[in-house]
Amino acid sequence: MHQKIVCLFTFFSLYLPINVPKVIAQEVSQQETTYQISQRPDTDNPTEVAVGVYLIDFDTFDEIDESFKLNGYLFLTWQDQRLAFNPSQTAVNSKTYNIGEIWTPNIKFLNIESVRETAYILLKVEPDGTVHYKERFTGQFNSEMNLQRFPFDRQKLRVIVEALDNIENIVLLADNSKTGAAKDAFLTGWRIRDFQAFPRVRVSEVEEESFSEYVSEINILRYHNPYIWNVFLPLLFIIIVSWTVFWSRSFESNTVIATSSLVSAIAFNIVVVEELPKVSYLTFINGFILIVYVFICLVIIYTVVKHWLDLEKKKELSLKIDRTARWLVPAVFGVSNIILIAASLL
Known part of the structure; x- marks a missing residue:
């Protein structure tokens, strides 16, 4: 009996010192592994x-x-x-x-x-x-x-x-x-x-x-096709109609054409303004609308000047200006838009 007790005591004394550190080492190893996974894969390189x-x-x-x-x-x-x-x-x-x-x-x-x-x-x-x-x-x-x-x-x-x-x-x-x-x-x-x-x-x-x-x-x-059909072409038709004063000699008719063109352009702009971006700088479409306004105003001024020349008995000069304006105004209008296109591309 005494020998059995000695054997059991010897067994536990040998077993515990060897295995307890192993268990502790395994737990520490698992903690270290978990900790490393929470870090970057390679701490030495990006x-x-x-x-x-x-x-x-x-x-x-x-x-x-x-x-x-x-x-x-x-x-x-x-x-x-x-x-x-x-x-x-x-x-x-x-x-x-x-x-x-x-x-x-x-x-x-x-x-x-x-x-x-x-x-x-x-x-x-x-x-x-x-x-x-x-x-x-x-x-x-x-x-x-x-x-x-x-x-x-x-x-x-x-x-x-x-x-x-x-x-x-x-x-x-x-x-x-x-x-x-x-x-x-x-x-x-x-x-x-x-x-x-x-x-x-x-x-x-x-x-x-x-x-x-x-x-x-x-x-x-x-x-951009909707803007071409709904904005550019209607305004182009309005400006072309205003140019008919270059072929008409009636002051009353020319006044109606010029003022009607201006009113039409303003009314049209009021309708489409909600579709235009509200930015602090000039866009291409804003530039085109501005050019249309300028040329319609020039037509109104031209109508008044031509009527004044007729009253001053300077009909020959008035006719000469008419013939020049028929090609010069559309040409300047085209050049103005080419400059606008070039400026928008810069």
Whole structure:
């Protein structure tokens, strides 16, 4: 009996010192592993993150406020070898995680007006450690627009993604395979032409650091045909009608034609003004309307001068001016619009 007790005591004394440290070591190892996963995959080198923004559709578009609201997908892809696994041992070809369970890059939309709305987020890891981040989002974005060529303008709508960590920690790359738009994406009054994406570096003068950015540009072209039919052609007809005074010798008729043309142009402008962008600079269509006003006013002045020449018995001079004005005024009108077109292209 005494020998049995000695054997049991010897067994426990040998077992406990050896195995208790092993258990403690395993727990510490698990804590260290969890802690490391919460850090960047490679702390010695910058983590490269491929970014893609895919447009589903536009919700709103305000060219005056230079803003637009869209919903789409945000794609992020990076490599994390710590998450690699053997699919033959796990019986799965990919693993899914929740936000907070693994490291994810700290990024933001730089030109968003408020916090973006997120419908859902998917995190999937492939056997080689490639991590795929997919987010369905909605956001109101600001993007500078130039309406000087309105209504023949083209705009670039930008969505800018920036890493909150400096470029020494995170480098953003453009994933062109995940940049684009759905076939049924639609923007009223505009045609979606193409997309382009590129990375760039922003240098912060305040923080004296450099940050990596991803820029997605959506190129859109305005449908200008409605403005040609509803604005340019009617005003062109009005100005052409006013030029009939160059063939008429009746002061009363010429006065009616000239004043009627001016009143028609003013009334027409009142009707279409709501369709024109309210900006602080002169657009192409504003320039055209202004030229029409100037030439109608010149016609009114011409009518008065011609009548004065007739009263002064200077009919020959009046006829000579008529013959010159018949080709000179339309020519100057055409040149004025060519100058306007050239100015809008600068």
